[in-house]
Amino acid sequence: MRAVVIQAPGQLDVTTRPDPVAGPEDVIVKVRAVGLCGTDVHMLAGEFGPTVYPVVPGHEFSGEIVEVGRSVSGLAVGDRVAADPAIYCGSCHFCAIGRGNLCESWRTIGITQDGAAAEYVKVPAANIHRLPEDLDLDHAPLIEPLSTIVHGIDVVAPAVGDHFLIYGAGTMGLLYLQTALRNGAASVSVVDLNADRLAVASRLGADRTATSADALPRVGKGWEVVVDCTGAVPAIEDAFTRVRRGGTFQQFGCAPDQDVAKFSPFRIYNDEIRIVGSMAILHSYGRAVDLLGQGWIDCDTMITHRFGLDGYQEALDTFSKGSGRKIQIVPGLTGDR
Template sequence: MKAAVLIAPHRFDLRDVPTPTIGPEDALIRVARVGICGTDVHIFNGHYAADRLPLIPGHEFCGEVAAFGSNVKHLTEGQRVVADINIGCGTCYWCRRNEILNCPTMTQVGIGRDGAFAEYVALPARLVIAAPEGISDAVLALTEPVACVVRAARKAQVSFGQSVVILGAGPIGNLHVQMMRLVGAAPIIVADLSLDRCQMALAAGADAAISNPDQLRAEVLARTQGRGADVVIESVGSPRLYATAQTLIRKGGHIAFFGLTGPDQPLHIDILRTILEENSLKGSVAGMGEDMHDALTLLAHGRFKTDPFTAASYPLGDIQTAFDTLSSRPADLKTQILL
């Protein structure tokens, strides 16, 4: 099969590689589309999972069932599907609680093992989810990133009328905006240096979008009766923005740690303030289990504005160009690779 192998940071090699083999509990998926995720960009730039190269990345995928093992009963050949990429043991304490990222044996498709920038990808069949009728491949491939913001909303426990600040209006920040609108947050305030992406955040449902960092805190205080935000979501992965988040939450507020940083990027936390104000910090990065099913349901019923995420696509053979030009295409909230 054809596959795009990341052989070193910034360097893909299009290769003929063996089609993955499957066991009795597995499924082989013929890939149709794969979205480029921020995690893929971190891997491409050598900031994450560099010790796992060479690697076939790609995890925001959809496709159809090409084959499945002898013990698999819930799939049919040719069935359109998506998949939960988080592979745990299925029996440990964390797996039972749907906290699969903490499973001692956890790995992820396209991150810890070869992924979907290839004609075929294999994974346990129990993680494969049938697609409903009437949803396009372009939208179907958004299931995994939407699942990530579904889980973040659950972890943050946002309720009706709570104020939310989202730091970063890139692809995942835009999805956070839409998710917060769905759960009834108000006001929703976005901060991003890009005026274009601020405008896209407003179109997605944000109540305010701030491009000048010097104005951000004053704007948040003005829109929250001087208290600060109930919840701040960092969706970029910048230690500077995580520090900024501490200045924007109200007493008793919550910071959602979402954007990935490098392991050598510590964050200074005002411990005394966190204790005295009863603030909380909570991490969340990947959707898993029921998050995937809920995300698929929301997409199938048109609850997300997906057009800005489906406009840009490249064939697998042009994947190097797709990655090289990402930063010069801020209006493309998502780029998808076509197989």
């Protein structure tokens, strides 16, 4: 099969690899589409510590089962599917307390083992989710990023009527916006330096948008929930100052693993600011399947570019320039559309 391979930091090839073979508890999926993610950019740059090189990237994907392992039941060749890419050991302390996303032996398809930026991908059957018949396979790769949003909101545990401020109107910020609006937020404001992205945020329901939070009318003396979806230190440091007393700051965006941000410890103490992270997926993938199937997300607005495997580097460049929203790799596609 043809596949994209990140051989080492800074080294990307589109090459031929042996077709994957299903183990007893695996299935083989013929990939329909795979979403590009900021994590993929960090992996190529050598900025995402868990990456195991060489690796085929791609952890947001959909497709059709073409092979089923001999011990697998309940799945069949021809099933339309997507998959939770996270693989947990099931026996460490964190798995034992139901926090598998912090697993001490955490593995993920497309990061620590070969992913879906290829014609075929091997997936543990336990991670497979069959798709509703009316859910477009081209839209289904959005389930994975949406499932991280669902977990993020689980972690924040907002009250109905909370006011949200989101930094970043890229894919994750826009998904967070749409989900928060459906989850009882009184308002959602969005900050981004890119005016075109802000226009999309407004179209998707943002109450207010601005290139700086200074231009937004503050709700009281800040916002109950402030979420960074950029991973950029200047945005993170500014976002923290916007949290209302007693409010919550969430670090959702993935920053390079060596970056450091500065906060006021006194303010955390004096204003009882809660700071929370949100790492990937936890008991949220199946819910994301349902939410996408029920139309919570405007998929056509979210997906802006599609490239074939040979266009992977161009897709990364397009992503890094901020000129698209969700960018997909379609193995069966020649050129781009």
